[in-house]
Amino acid sequence: xxxxxxxxxxxxxxxxxxxxxxxxxxxxxxxxxxxxxxxxxxxxxxxxxxxxxxxxxxxxxxxxxxxxxxxxxxxxxxxxxxxxxxxxxxxxxxxxxxxxxxxxxxxxxxxxxxxxxxxxxxxxxxxxxxxxxxxxxxxxxxxxxxxxxxxxxxxxxxxxxxxxxxxxxxxxxxxxxxxxxxxxxxxxxxxxxxxxxxxxxxxxxxxxxxxxxxxxxxxxxxxxxxxxxxxxxxxxxxxxxxxxxxxxxxxxxxxxxxxxxxxxxxxxxxxxxxxxxxxxxxxxxxxxxxxxxxxxxxxxxxxxxxxxxxxxxxxxxxxxxxxxxxxxxxxxxxxxxxxxxxxxxxxxxxxxxxxxxxxxxxxxxxxxxxxxxxxxxxxxxxxxxxxxxxxxxxxxxxxxxxxxxxxxxxxxxxxxxxxxxxxxxxxxxxxxxxxxxxxxxxxxxxxxxxxxxxxxxxxxxxxxxxxxxxxxxxxxxxxxxxxxxxxxxxxxxxx
Numbered sequence: 001x002x003x004x005x006x007x008x009x010x011x012x013x014x015x016x017x018x019x020x021x022x023x024x025x026x027x028x029x030x031x032x033x034x035x036x037x038x039x040x041x042x043x044x045x046x047x048x049x050x051x052x053x054x055x056x057x058x059x060x061x062x063x064x065x066x067x068x069x070x071x072x073x074x075x076x077x078x079x080x081x082x083x084x085x086x087x088x089x090x091x092x093x094x095x096x097x098x099x100x101x102x103x104x105x106x107x108x109x110x111x112x113x114x115x116x117x118x119x120x121x122x123x124x125x126x127x128x129x130x131x132x133x134x135x136x137x138x139x140x141x142x143x144x145x146x147x148x149x150x151x152x153x154x155x156x157x158x159x160x161x162x163x164x165x166x167x168x169x170x171x172x173x174x175x176x177x178x179x180x181x182x183x184x185x186x187x188x189x190x191x192x193x194x195x196x197x198x199x200x201x202x203x204x205x206x207x208x209x210x211x212x213x214x215x216x217x218x219x220x221x222x223x224x225x226x227x228x229x230x231x232x233x234x235x236x237x238x239x240x241x242x243x244x245x246x247x248x249x250x251x252x253x254x255x256x257x258x259x260x261x262x263x264x265x266x267x268x269x270x271x272x273x274x275x276x277x278x279x280x281x282x283x284x285x286x287x288x289x290x291x292x293x294x295x296x297x298x299x300x301x302x303x304x305x306x307x308x309x310x311x312x313x314x315x316x317x318x319x320x321x322x323x324x325x326x327x328x329x330x331x332x333x334x335x336x337x338x339x340x341x342x343x344x345x346x347x348x349x350x351x352x353x354x355x356x357x358x359x360x361x362x363x364x365x366x367x368x369x370x371x372x373x374x375x376x377x378x379x380x381x382x383x384x385x386x387x388x389x390x391x392x393x394x395x396x397x398x399x400x401x402x403x404x405x406x407x408x409x410x411x412x413x414x415x416x417x418x419x420x421x422x423x424x425x426x427x428x429x430x431x432x433x434x435x436x437x438x439x440x441x442x443x444x445x446x447x448x449x450x451x452x453x454x455x456x457x458x459x460x461x462x463x464x465x466x467x468x469x470x471x472x473x474x475x476x477x478x479x480x481x482x483x484x485x486x487x488x489x490x491x492x493x494x495x
Contacts, residue, residue, distance in 0.1 A: 385475055
């Protein structure tokens with residue numbers, strides 16, 4: 001295929017995306033020519049493109065590299081790619097207008113449009129995401145999902161050296177700020193030229209709706225505050241979450257906790273995560289119901305889940321907000337030394353918060369409240385309700401919203417480490433990490449392992465460890481003592 005045909009096809013898809021008209025074709029072609037270091041356009045056939053926007057981008061980037069207009073580092077290539085794909089993306093005002101146009105017909109049609117755009121313009125890194133290792137894990141709590149995260153590319157030595165010399169710039173303030181929309185990027189900050197945000201009004205507050213470039217599940221989205229303000233779980237959180245699922249009824253939405261250890265990776269900017277995905281926790285049933293006399297319209301219960309989850313259901317958003325706020329207020333000051341639950345340190349530092357998740361369940365609005373405690377101890381300096389040392393060979397990072405719901409995001413190191421574990425249990429030459437040896441020895445004594453079944457067994461065992469990780473993060477344990485303690489907390493909610 002000729003370069004001229006590639007440029008023509010690229011501009012055809014750019015016009016089709018809605019940001020340009022056919023009158024703009026010559027202008028677009030000349031923009032592309034200039035970017036890739038070419039001086040003239042040759043003959044081409046006027047027809048609909050057979051290649052995808054990503055394939056066309058790759059061809060144009062290859063030509064730009066050949067012409068020496070793109071640097072050697074991955075960061076420089078990504079900056080160039082984003083600038084190229086910005087031509088494939090309508091400006092923010094047009095994207096928002098098209099989203100509203102689709103939304104007037106159907107909310108799902110609107111998110112389908114926006115999700116498709118973000119994949120076509122390579123903002124959502126579909127090829128990188130496809131590298132992740134993903135497998136299910138059957139447990140007593142249902143089918144958990146395991147992801148070994150390989151989507152974010154490794155930095156090469158040249159890029160690391162360039163970043164060391166990069167000028168420190170406090171703009172945008174973080175990865176979630178509105179100022180990321182259209183930002184060129186730099187050696188130590190990702191390119192966002194092709195990034196778009198849908199504006200949302202949540203009861204008079206300015207918020208934005210975007211997709212995650214490195215999604216962990218279907219239509220993984222982020223709802224972010226316009227102002228750069230820190231995460232805070234409050235009554236307003238419950239109001240906003242319910243408002244989001246009223247606007248986008250086919251999505252769930254939840255918030256990371258707002259304290260270190262039990263919180264997410266970005267606590268400096270208030271935001272929520274959502275998407276079109278059904279997690280194991282959402283499928284888990286309430287194993288024990290209870291009534292809160294002050295909230296007669298609420299159906300409440302404890303969810304059969306390794307973490308401590310209270311589920312609230314109602315047709316009334318107002319009652320749900322009132323009840324959730326009541327539980328949050330009670331939990332923030334609740335202590336039970338018999339199970340190491342302490343609301344405050346001696347100096348008054350608070351340790352209790354909630355990870356809330358909202359979704360629609362038929363006609364009902366539903367909120368799951370996951371109780372969190374970020375205390376540490378001499379025995380567990382990383383966190384009493386954090387993955388304990390015995391499971392940290394698989395997962396030692398914080399248990400955030402996504403893990404809470406039953407999807408493990410495991411570190412890239414496991415891709416190679418688990419292969420060495422397989423060799424070890426098959427008595428083959430290996431370079432197993434010492435931290436995996438006790439676990440591997442247990443597998444050797446518990447299973448008859450063969451070359452045909454070893455991968456499945458190792459993956460099954462990883463899933464069982466993830467279930468244990470969640471049990472460690474559970475405030476009230478699943479044994480009789482822990483459930484009795486959970487009931488004592490439930491009893492305080494009647495006050």
